[in-house]
Amino acid sequence: MRACIIAVGSELLTPSRIDTNSLAITERLNAIGIDVRLKAVVGDDLNGLVEQFKAALGWADVIVLTGGLGPTEDDVTRDAVARALDLPLDVDEPTVDRIRARFERRGMTMPEINRRQAMVPRGATLVDNPNGTAPGLWLEHGATAVILLPGPPREMTPMMEAIIAERLEPRSRGVRLFRRVLKMTGRTESDVDQHAQPIYSRWTSQRVPISTTILAVLGQIELHLSACADTRAAADGALDAAVAELAAEFGDAVYSVDGRPLEAIVGDLLRARRLKIAVAESCTGGLLASRLTDVPGSSDYVERGAVCYSNRSKIEWLGVPAALIAEHGAVSEPVATAMASGIRSRANVNIGVGVTGVAGPGGGTPQKPVGMVAIAVQTDDDARVRTFQFIGGREMVKFQASQAALNMVRLMLKPGVG
Amino acid sequence: MRACIIAVGSELLTPSRIDTNSLAITERLNAIGIDVRLKAVVGDDLNGLVEQFKAALGWADVIVLTGGLGPTEDDVTRDAVARALDLPLDVDEPTVDRIRARFERRGMTMPEINRRQAMVPRGATLVDNPNGTAPGLWLEHGATAVILLPGPPREMTPMMEAIIAERLEPRSRGVRLFRRVLKMTGRTESDVDQHAQPIYSRWTSQRVPISTTILAVLGQIELHLSACADTRAAADGALDAAVAELAAEFGDAVYSVDGRPLEAIVGDLLRARRLKIAVAESCTGGLLASRLTDVPGSSDYVERGAVCYSNRSKIEWLGVPAALIAEHGAVSEPVATAMASGIRSRANVNIGVGVTGVAGPGGGTPQKPVGMVAIAVQTDDDARVRTFQFIGGREMVKFQASQAALNMVRLMLKPGVG
Numbered sequence: 074m075r076a077c078i079i080a081v082g083s084e085l086l087t088p089s090r091i092d093t094n095s096l097a098i099t100e101r102l103n104a105i106g107i108d109v110r111l112k113a114v115v116g117d118d119l120n121g122l123v124e125q126f127k128a129a130l131g132w133a134d135v136i137v138l139t140g141g142l143g144p145t146e147d148d149v150t151r152d153a154v155a156r157a158l159d160l161p162l163d164v165d166e167p168t169v170d171r172i173r174a175r176f177e178r179r180g181m182t183m184p185e186i187n188r189r190q191a192m193v194p195r196g197a198t199l200v201d202n203p204n205g206t207a208p209g210l211w212l213e214h215g216a217t218a219v220i221l222l223p224g225p226p227r228e229m230t231p232m233m234e235a236i237i238a239e240r241l242e243p244r245s246r247g248v249r250l251f252r253r254v255l256k257m258t259g260r261t262e263s264d265v266d267q268h269a270q271p272i273y274s275r276w277t278s279q280r281v282p283i284s285t286t287i288l289a290v291l292g293q294i295e296l297h298l299s300a301c302a303d304t305r306a307a308a309d310g311a312l313d314a315a316v317a318e319l320a321a322e323f324g325d326a327v328y329s330v331d332g333r334p335l336e337a338i339v340g341d342l343l344r345a346r347r348l349k350i351a352v353a354e355s356c357t358g359g360l361l362a363s364r365l366t367d368v369p370g371s372s373d374y375v376e377r378g379a380v381c382y383s384n385r386s387k388i389e390w391l392g393v394p395a396a397l398i399a400e401h402g403a404v405s406e407p408v409a410t411a412m413a414s415g416i417r418s419r420a421n422v423n424i425g426v427g428v429t430g431v432a433g434p435g436g437g438t439p440q441k442p443v444g445m446v447a448i449a450v451q452t453d454d455d456a457r458v459r460t461f462q463f464i465g466g467r468e469m470v471k472f473q474a475s476q477a478a479l480n481m482v483r484l485m486l487k488p489g490v491g
Numbered sequence: 492m493r494a495c496i497i498a499v500g501s502e503l504l505t506p507s508r509i510d511t512n513s514l515a516i517t518e519r520l521n522a523i524g525i526d527v528r529l530k531a532v533v534g535d536d537l538n539g540l541v542e543q544f545k546a547a548l549g550w551a552d553v554i555v556l557t558g559g560l561g562p563t564e565d566d567v568t569r570d571a572v573a574r575a576l577d578l579p580l581d582v583d584e585p586t587v588d589r590i591r592a593r594f595e596r597r598g599m600t601m602p603e604i605n606r607r608q609a610m611v612p613r614g615a616t617l618v619d620n621p622n623g624t625a626p627g628l629w630l631e632h633g634a635t636a637v638i639l640l641p642g643p644p645r646e647m648t649p650m651m652e653a654i655i656a657e658r659l660e661p662r663s664r665g666v667r668l669f670r671r672v673l674k675m676t677g678r679t680e681s682d683v684d685q686h687a688q689p690i691y692s693r694w695t696s697q698r699v700p701i702s703t704t705i706l707a708v709l710g711q712i713e714l715h716l717s718a719c720a721d722t723r724a725a726a727d728g729a730l731d732a733a734v735a736e737l738a739a740e741f742g743d744a745v746y747s748v749d750g751r752p753l754e755a756i757v758g759d760l761l762r763a764r765r766l767k768i769a770v771a772e773s774c775t776g777g778l779l780a781s782r783l784t785d786v787p788g789s790s791d792y793v794e795r796g797a798v799c800y801s802n803r804s805k806i807e808w809l810g811v812p813a814a815l816i817a818e819h820g821a822v823s824e825p826v827a828t829a830m831a832s833g834i835r836s837r838a839n840v841n842i843g844v845g846v847t848g849v850a851g852p853g854g855g856t857p858q859k860p861v862g863m864v865a866i867a868v869q870t871d872d873d874a875r876v877r878t879f880q881f882i883g884g885r886e887m888v889k890f891q892a893s894q895a896a897l898n899m900v901r902l903m904l905k906p907g908v909g
Contacts, residue, residue: 086527088518088670089704089715091509100506109504110539114530121528128546252505263602266563286501286535287563289643297502352798358784359777362798366776369852369885377804380770380780380796382789386838390795390808420804434787462597465622465645467787 074107074245077129081141081150082224083116094139094222094229101237106248106301107135117141122153130157130217135241137233140224142207144187150221151210155194158214162192168199172206200236204228211240218244248301251308254332255296255319258480262289265323269296272318281311291469292476293335328483335479336364342486343374343424348452350482351420353379353391353412355403356430356446361475376420381412391415391427402441404429406458409447413458417451424486425451428478430461432470446474450481457481492525492663495547499559499568500642501534512557512640512647519651521668521717523660525553535559540571548575548635553659555651558642560625562605568639569628573612576632580610586617590624618654622646629658636662666719669726671734672750673714675741676898683712683741690736691716699729710894711753746901753897754782760904761792761842766870768900769838771797771809771830773821774848774864779893794838799830809833809845820859822847824876827865831876835869842904843869846896848879850888864892868899875899 078099080092092114099109111129115121122141129136141150155162168191176183190207193199200209200220205228210221220236222229257265266287273296276283286297298315302308316330328338343350352361362378365371379390384403387393393411401407409427417425430446437443444465449458459481463473496517498510510532517527529547533539540559547554559568573580586609594601608625611617618627618638623646628639638654640647675683684705694701704715716733720726734748746756761768770779780796783789797808802821805811811829819825827845835843848864855861860880867876877899881891 084704086517086530087704087715088514088521089713091511091514093509096506096509099504103506110534110536111543112504112532116528118528124546125529128542261599261602263562263605267602267604270564286565288500288502289561291643295502297505354777357781358789358793359772359780359796359798362777363775363781363889366798366800366850367886367889371776372800372854375776375798375800377800377808378777378796378798379808380777380784380793380798382784382793382795386795389837419807432784436790464597468785469645471781471785 074134075110075132076102076107076135076137077111077113077133078109079122079125079129079136079138080112080114080224081117081122081138082114083118083147085114085140086116092139094224094226097226097230098137098139098233101233102135102241103250103252105237105242105245106250107241107245108250117147117149119149119153119156122149123157126153126157130214133217135218135220137220137222139222139229142190142209142221142223144184144189144206148189151189151192151194154210154212154219154221158194158212160194160196163195164188165191165193165199168193168208175206200232202228202232204231209236211236248303249305249308251300251302251305251312253298253312253316253330255298255316255327256329256332256335257294257296257323257326258292258328258335258476260294260323260326262287262294265294265296268322269319272322273315276315279311281307283311283315292473325484325487328480335476335483337368339479339483339486340365340368340371340374342483344370346486348424348486349374349376349420349422350424350426351376351378351416351422352426352428352478353381353387353416354428355381355387355412356432357428357471357474357478358382358432360471361426361428361478364475364479376422377416379416387412391419404431404441404445404447406447406449406460409449410451410456410458413449413451413456423453424482426478426482428474430470430474432467434467444470446470446477448474448478448481450478450485452485455485457485492552493528493550494520494525494553494555495529495531495551496527497540497543497547497554497556498530498532498642499535499540499556500532501536501565503532503558504534510557512642512644515644515648516555516557516651518670519655520553520659522670523655523663524667525659525663535565535567537567537571537574540567541575544571544575548632551635553636553638555638555640557640557647560608560627560639560641562602562607562624566607569607569610569612572628572630572637572639576612576630578612578614581613582606583609583611583617586611586626593624618650620646620650622649627654629654666721667723667726669718669720669723669730671716671730671748673716673734673737673745674747674750674753675712675714675744676710676746676753676894678712678741678744683714686740687714687737690740691733694733697729699725701729701733710891743902743905746898753894753901755786757897757901757904758783758786758789758792760901762788764904766842766904767792767794767838767840768842768844769794769796769834769840770844770846770896771799771834772846773799773805773830774850775846775889775892775896776800776850778889779844779846779896782893782897794840795834797834805830809837822849822859822863822865824865824867824878827867828869828874828876831867831869831874841871842900844896844900846892848888848892850885852885862888864888864895866892866896866899868896868903870903873903875903
């Protein structure tokens with residue numbers, strides 16, 4: 074089944090507001106196997122809403138409209154739906170009484186304009202709103218279910234839950250949507266797609282078909298897999314097999330098959346092996362330590378971090394020889410290595426990481442351009458150092474460098490990887 | 492002029508992702524007097540996109556499409572626009588060369604599928620993408636301007652800026668929308684609204700009316716002011732007066748009247764006074780240093796940072812007496828103070844900051860619950876320490892603590908504040 078979500082309200086078309094109701098609604102719809110194919114945001118504009126709603130009627134099995142159910146003139150959702158479906162609007166007197174009672178409980182008199190909130194397109198069913206004055210509405214037009222809900226999330230959410238349980242789930246005939254998110258780092262989007270496409274193109278024709286979306290975000294590639302199935306067991310079977318295929322193709326590049334971030338994966342490896350880590354950062358400026366410590370319980374394995382922006386701090390805290398900096402420059406593999414070994418020995422931990430680079434926008438030279446970052450990792454029995462060339466602005470270089478450092482740690486700790 | 496923004500990408504129709512590009516685009520369009528009337532999100536679905544795009548062609552003066560310009564099969568925006576406008580797609584060889592060169596600069600070979608990114612509907616103009624492989628496209632269809640931009644915000648934003656300046660602004664005439672963003676920290680949204688409402692309700696009836704939106708984001712309140720006027724001078728006059736009224740009401744709580752982030756404001760103060768700073772962090776885990784070093788040129792005033800998760804590191808690197816930790820606990824004002832003075836003297840800088848707290852979700856006690864954070868700041872001639880109680884999850888507590896620490900530094904450095 075295919076759904077369309079329409080959020081109504083001119084404030085949602087300004088630069089500072091966003092429709093977030095659709096996220097919660099999507100989650101509930103997906104859980105009963107209903108796919109969201111279109112989201113739209115329209116202003117308090119009767120004709121615009123009528124048009125958008127009519128277009129959705131042409132293809133959607135479920136249309137959810139949020140907002141525009143208030144008492145004022147610019148609340149147009151009821152009118153738009155009634156006009157589009159060519160239904161008269163009746164005033165529901167029990168609803169007027171309920172709204173009036175709600176005002177009276179707060180020691181207030183119901184303003185007459187609130188009668189608008191009791192207007193019902195003929196044939197619609199009222200949906201109780203425990204947290205506000207505007208009732209929701211449920212209509213059926215041919216095979217399409219139309220749902221009108223108020224905009225405030227605390228009013229909308231329980232009403233949507235009730236509609237899912239009482240009305241939509243019985244219609245959805247058992248099929249549900251299950252998802253998996255597989256994350257990779259160190260490969261480009263086009264490279265991943267080229268290798269993954271022959272694999273996932275086969276999945277669309279199997280008994281439990283899987284659809285795939287590829288997504289490149291800063292320093293990582295995500296593959297979103299979704300399967301429609303009657304039961305979790307059936308979906309899990311298909312998704313497990315799909316994930317295994319991708320893992321075999323991409324090997325070490327895959328760091329997560331359940332959507333968890335890289336810092337959590339590294340944390341798991343450290344905890345499982347009872348290892349402690351300390352990091353020495355120059356260009357990442359604390360971001361590497363901050364990501365490591367975003368993970369609950371990370372105090373079990375993060376011993377300390379040094380943000381050594383000045384050369385003096387590299388010398389004093391990490392024991393990097395001044396001559397080494399003079400000879401190779403602060404951004405160099407020998408200095409990254411000295412930072413890693415310095416923090417490792419001074420913090421007395423198993424793993425030391427050193428990161429030094431040119432975050433930009435200033436400070437680049439032809440030999441050491443903006444985005445060049447040297448990263449060293451030392452463990453109890455191994456030492457590696459690599460120079461990366463990242464692209465983008467300062468915050469992007471910082472993030473990609475922290476990602477590359479975490480990934481080097483992961484690869485050095487992974488069971489079975491030398 | 493009326494605009495429609497269409498975001499393309501199936502991932503934007505899942506419960507965990509949202510289109511935020513449209514906010515920045517709306518801001519830029521509003522600034523030159525163009526009104527956004529509809530926003531839509533469609534999946535990687537050629538027919539769905541063709542339909543939505545065709546409907547917008549019926550009424551919009553400007554249509555902005557973001558996303559779906561990647562190299563893979565499921566990047567359908569170019570095809571959808573070409574099909575809807577009945578235009579052939581040509582490969583632009585100079586663009587292929589540019590993409591190939593971009594790969595080569597990173598020591599990689601361009602995969603053949605990337606040629607897709609050089610496909611251009613006949614008659615379209617290419618828009619340079621300084622931060623990625625996919626060029627943008629500009630087309631005119633009758634009186635409608637059609638703009639195709641890549642999805643990643645860092646690629647999209649500068650391209651949109653260029654299109655506004657070079658192509659859209661010359662087409663828009665007359666009245667424009669001017670905005671100001673005033674940022675505050677340390678007050679609640681309802682408190683700010685209660686005090687600001689009587690002020691900004693007067694602005695709606697003045698010669699150049701100003702409309703106001705209040706927005707509460709993590710650890711700060713934003714007031715977005717917008718004025719419609721023929722000239723920048725007229726708008727600036729009204730907005731300057733409005734900002735001055737709010738600044739008088741809220742005083743020190745206002746840290747920015749031009750939308751800049753707190754870490755940049757603190758950086759300005761440090762640079763203007765030629766002061767150096769060093770930070771010692773426990774619960775914020777490097778986030779405070781990372782935010783300070785997000786600002787270009789921050790190496791001029793950030794000397795170093797210490798992420799002291801272990802007690803041992805607090806003792807060794809900051810000289811916090813072990814007895815102090817034993818007596819008061821690591822999360823306490825005396826320990827925060829010792830951290831601030833320790834990092835200040837060891838780094839030999841003007842300003843030392845110490846942050847220690849319970850980030851959660853574990854580690855809370857009745858006396859020291861999750862979200863309790865002690866922050867100390869020492870300058871050349873002043874010392875302050877405060878205990879905060881923040882709410883929310885681990886990352887929220889970290890952010891709010893870093894915000895409060897930056898704000899303490901700001902208030903201690905502000906001219907005229909003792």
